[in-house]
Structure formats: structure tokens, C-alpha cells
Amino acid sequence: MNHDSYDDAFLADWLGGIRTIAVVGASPKPDRPSHGVARFLAQRGYKVFAINPGHAGRDIAGLPTYAHLADVPEPIDMVDVFRAPEHLESVVGESLALSPRPKLIWGQLGVRDDAAAARAEAGGIAVVMDRCPAIEIPRLRLAPVR
Numbered sequence: 001m002n003h004d005s006y007d008d009a010f011l012a013d014w015l016g017g018i019r020t021i022a023v024v025g026a027s028p029k030p031d032r033p034s035h036g037v038a039r040f041l042a043q044r045g046y047k048v049f050a051i052n053p054g055h056a057g058r059d060i061a062g063l064p065t066y067a068h069l070a071d072v073p074e075p076i077d078m079v080d081v082f083r084a085p086e087h088l089e090s091v092v093g094e095s096l097a098l099s100p101r102p103k104l105i106w107g108q109l110g111v112r113d114d115a116a117a118a119r120a121e122a123g124g125i126a127v128v129m130d131r132c133p134a135i136e137i138p139r140l141r142l143a144p145v146r
Contacts, residue, residue: 003117003129012140014104014126015133018077019047019145022069022102024091025082026050026060033108033132034082035061040134041080045145049076069094078104080133081111088113088129092120101125108132 023038030036039061042048049072050060056067066072069079069091079102081091088107095102096119105120107113107129117127 001117001121001127003112003114003127006128006131008140011128011131011136012142014078014128015137015140015142016145018104020049020074020076021046021078021080022049022051022066022072022076023063023080023082024051024069026052026055026063026065027082028052028055028058028060030061037080037082037108037132037134038063040137044137069098075100076102078102078106080106080108082108083111085111085113089116089119092116092123092125095120095125096123104128106131106133 021041025034026038027034038048038050048063050063050065052065053067055065058065079095095105104126109132112129120127
């Protein structure tokens, strides 16, 4: 897939069809974008899990926090990645090891690795990169998840 641009309908379909999200790289610091986005997604009705090895077992943005994707006790629809682009490959590897696999890996603003995306897509996981769901949801005027 070409990741230079995404059709609005493509983004809306994905964001409207998912229910559980793991935010990889979630920060306990309220002033960090990952903290605010995780909280925003939870307030919109998504079930959100924070992933941060240094804070596993504690709350981040009022959310349960786990060390790794494999530690989340239920299937994950979307993995939202707040890590540097060079870490996207390892997140893809963790995602491909899950059963069931997530439906979507979402790389936040500035998070793009086309080789990692191709690997995820070859494994049946869709990919969006260099976008923020907290920007796209209001822009697309998506209703809260119920």
C-alpha cells in the first residue's frame, strides 16, 4: 500500500470499526502527547490499554498499563505507536506474534517505516503511518464508539 496519503473513507472505516487500542509508548506525564491521545481515545469510547515497560501495573491516563502487547488480557484491534520510527519494526514483530493479531497498526505523527509496514501488511495487519487518531477523529466528525 502507498502510505503517502490516505483516503478519508479508509481512515473513517478503520477508526469506526475498532474497539480496543493499545497505545505503545504511553507516557505517565500528562503533558506528553501519548498521554493526551490515550485519554482522548478512552473518552471517545474505545477500550484503551497503555503499553510502557517501566510503568506496568500502574495507571497511565487512568488506563491499565502493561509492559508488552502480549501482556494485554484481551484481543487488540489497533496498536497506536508513540515510539521513534526505528522502533516500528519491533512493534510489528510483537503484533505479528499475537493471536489473534491486531487488525491495524497506527504510527503516530513522524512514525514511518515502509519496510516495517510492508512486513505487517504481509502478515495481514493494515497500517497507517504519520497520522494521529486524535486529529483524524474530529476532522472526520466520527461519532464516539458505543
